[in-house]
Amino acid sequence: MSAILEVNHLTKRYRNGRGVEDVSFEVAEGEVFGLVGANGAGKTTLLKLLTGLLRPDCGTVRIAGHDIAEQFEQAMERVGCLIETADACGHLTAYEHLKLAARFYPSLPASRIGEALEQAGLAARAKERVAGFSLGMKQRLGLALALLAKPKLVLLDEPSNGLDVQGMIDLRQTVVRLAREEGTAFLLSSHLIHDLSLMVTRTGIMEEGRLIGMADPRRLEEQGTTLEAYAVSQIQSWKEEARYA
Ligand SMILES: Nc1ncnc2c1ncn2[C@@H]1O[C@H](COP(=O)(O)OP(=O)(O)OP(=O)(O)O)[C@@H](O)[C@H]1O
Numbered sequence: 001m002s003a004i005l006e007v008n009h010l011t012k013r014y015r016n017g018r019g020v021e022d023v024s025f026e027v028a029e030g031e032v033f034g035l036v037g038a039n040g041a042g043k044t045t046l047l048k049l050l051t052g053l054l055r056p057d058c059g060t061v062r063i064a065g066h067d068i069a070e071q072f073e074q075a076m077e078r079v080g081c082l083i084e085t086a087d088a089c090g091h092l093t094a095y096e097h098l099k100l101a102a103r104f105y106p107s108l109p110a111s112r113i114g115e116a117l118e119q120a121g122l123a124a125r126a127k128e129r130v131a132g133f134s135l136g137m138k139q140r141l142g143l144a145l146a147l148l149a150k151p152k153l154v155l156l157d158e159p160s161n162g163l164d165v166q167g168m169i170d171l172r173q174t175v176v177r178l179a180r181e182e183g184t185a186f187l188l189s190s191h192l193i194h195d196l197s198l199m200v201t202r203t204g205i206m207e208e209g210r211l212i213g214m215a216d217p218r219r220l221e222e223q224g225t226t227l228e229a230y231a232v233s234q235i236q237s238w239k240e241e242a243r244y245a
Pocket residue numbers: 014015016018019037038039040041042043044045046
């Protein structure tokens with residue numbers, strides 16, 4: 001499978017010196033790639049760099065072969081994302097939000113609106129105004145918007161945030177099905193490591209802005225351990241090494 005996302009030596013330091021430091025990795029078509037790390041590890045900053053919401057100090061991001069610094073529109077053409085909670089207009093319904101977004105994609109068949117609402121578990125509430133939505137419902141709306149144009153790559157920052165148990169199951173099923181059946185690639189960050197381990201093919205572990213390790217939850221399971229335990233031990237040993245470096 002070819003890489004849909006290629007990240008090379010990506011670095012972004014805020015004025016306080018924090019951010020993302022020399023991060024490199026690839027995500028293949030149809031892959032579900034997870035990102036875990038403590039609060040402040042750099043996950044959101046990384047996702048913002050991948051979507052052009054932040055400009056890196058150095059390093060490159062290529063999506064479907066296009067460098068986002070040089071060919072931003074081509075690179076973003078087949079990308080869907082949900083970074084932090086979706087900005088929503090309270091007076092519009094979920095359906096109206098998607099209809100509005102669909103105007104950016106003139107060739108998109110009208111049936112995609114219903115399909116995306118279904119994939120995000122929002123079909124039953126599609127005609128309700130967003131002002132009455134809970135955080136979890138807004139997350140579902142963000143997911144529907146991210147999936148609307150049948151993207152090849154979907155970037156989701158904490159998509160489980162605010163979801164109830166059924167919402168988490170629905171999200172996992174949608175992600176795994178789209179990856180398997182449509183070859184959609186996903187990059188998702190989450191603090192719910194166990195939940196994440198049930199859907200990812202690989203996971204990057206972040207600490208202090210760096211990508212300090214990579215894990216395959218299935219292989220870990222064969223070795224009798226969990227992604228959670230592995231991530232904690234990787235972070236601890238990295239901290240110890242950093243202390244004596
Ligand atoms: N605009 C900003 N200005 C200065 N520092 C920032 C800014 N945004 C984030 N940071 C710092 O950069 C580091 C990485 O933050 P980031 O939000 O990317 O982490 P995160 O892994 O997404 O955390 P969380 O899991 O809490 O969402 C943190 O130390 C944070 O305080």
